[in-house]
Every structure is written in structure tokens, then in C-alpha cells.
Amino acid sequence: MFSKLFGKSKEKAKVATPEIMGLRIGGSFDIDPLLLRLSESELITDGCAPTHxxxxxxxxxxxxxxxxxxxxxxxxxLQVIAEGGKEEHNIIDVKLFHFYDTQDIPTQELWDDLLKNKIGQPSYQLLDHTFERVWTSAGTYHNPVHMCENTFDENGESSETDQFTMLFERPISSNNTESLFLSAEEKLEP
Incomplete structure (x- = not known):
């Protein structure tokens, strides 16, 4: 009764979900189908949909x-990077990634080896292609870059994930590149 009198609602306050360039949950974007047809034979990913x-x-x-x-x-x-603010004019990079593989890391020993010896190598081999690390380091190995992502789904539910990441690229035709994004992720349960 008091909540009605003082304007308090039992419903959860709506949380603002990430949006930029008109991209938002429930929205869509298109990739030029001609561009897909021309480059798909060079990419590891195949069968990419033009509409997402x-x-x-x-x-x-x-x-x-x-x-x-x-x-x-x-x-x-679709990953959009904005530097110095969350507005469209702050965008410095846009990349589309397709998931290639997901692996379970069952032991702490394997997790530590992945982070300390594997993700940050100077190059990464996938199928018959060699991808070179994009992020530079003074040494041969680059420690994975930590990111904490807050993710929202269509139902308004959110989760937080710690990610340890590295970016690689390889050249393809027309001065384009194919990117490879490695991410070791963990979600700490309360």
C-alpha cells in the first residue's frame, strides 16, 4: 500500500542496454551480400548470413x-570499439566475428598454461592459415588483455564475464584482413 502512495514500483527498473550506431537488442544489420560472395572463399568462416x-x-x-x-x-x-566516449563519432573500429570453436578448460593447470603460454603467442595457426598477433609487446609473449563484459539478453537479464583476450589477423585480397579473436572466459558464480 505504501509503495503505491509514494510511487515505488515492485517492477525492476529498466536497465539501459548497450546501443551504438542504431545497433541494439532486437535490431538487425546487413552485410553486403556481394562482399560476402567475393571474400567468402578466402575466409575460414563459410555460409555467413547477410542479415543478422x-x-x-x-x-x-x-x-x-x-x-x-x-x-x-x-x-x-559485431564488435564496435569507441574511444573517448560512447557516441558514433568516437568509433575507431568495427569487426564481425563468427564463433569457430568453444573448449572446456577442466583444470587450473590447463587454464594457467593457456593464459601464460598460449593465447599471447606472436602467431596462431588455424587450419592452414597463420594469423599474426595485432597487439604489440616488448617481449615475444603478450599477456592476454583482460576485459570484463556486462552482457544483456532479450529478456533483460544480464551477466558479467571476465575475459582474457588476444587479437590476430592475416592478410587476404584487396588489402583486407581476416581477424581471429581468442578469448579465455570465466564467469564467477556468487
Missing amino acids: IIQAAGLVDMDGTFVFRFYTDDDAF
Whole structure:
């Protein structure tokens, strides 16, 4: 009764989900079908859909650099990086990634080896292709970059994931590149 008198609601307050460039949960975006046809034979991913429906959205705040991720119905995510703010004019990079493989890491020993010896190598071999690490380091090995992503789904539920990441690329035709994003993820349960 008092909550009605003082305007308090039992419903959860609606949380603002990540949005940029008109991208949002429930929205969609298109990739030029001609571009897909021309480059698909060079890519590891095949059968990419030209239209993607956004089913979840995530945001990482890296001290003023914001990583937006829009997870789609095509086992992909569009990553938009904005530096210095969350507005369209702050965007410095946009990449579409398709999930290639997911592996369970069953022991602490394997987890430690992955983070200390594998993810940050200078190059990464996938199928018959060699990807070179994009992020530079003074040494041969680059420690994975930590990101804490807050992700929202279509139902308004959110989760937080710690990610230890590395970016690799390889050249393809027309001065384009194919990117490979490695991420070791853990979700700490309360």
C-alpha cells in the first residue's frame, strides 16, 4: 500500500542496454551480400548470413575505450570499439566475428598454461592459415588483455564475464584482413 502512495514500483527498473550506431537488442544489420560472395572463399568462416538479428548486447569499459558487442542469430558478434566516449563519432573500429570453436578448460593447470603460454603467442595457426598477433609487446609473449563484459539478453537479464583476450589477423585480397579473436572466459558464480 505504501509503495503505491509514494510511487515505488515492485517492477525492476529498466536497465539501459548497450546501443551504438542504431545497433541494439532486437535490431538487425546487413552485410553486403556481394562482399560476402567475393571474400567468402578466402575466409575460414563459410555460409555467413547477410542479415543478422541481434539477440544480446555486451559492453566493456576499458578506462574510456568502450567495446560494444552485438551477439546475433548466426553464431556471430559485431564488435564496435569507441574511444573517448560512447557516441558514433568516437568509433575507431568495427569487426564481425563468427564463433569457430568453444573448449572446456577442466583444470587450473590447463587454464594457467593457456593464459601464460598460449593465447599471447606472436602467431596462431588455424587450419592452414597463420594469423599474426595485432597487439604489440616488448617481449615475444603478450599477456592476454583482460576485459570484463556486462552482457544483456532479450529478456533483460544480464551477466558479467571476465575475459582474457588476444587479437590476430592475416592478410587476404584487396588489402583486407581476416581477424581471429581468442578469448579465455570465466564467469564467477556468487
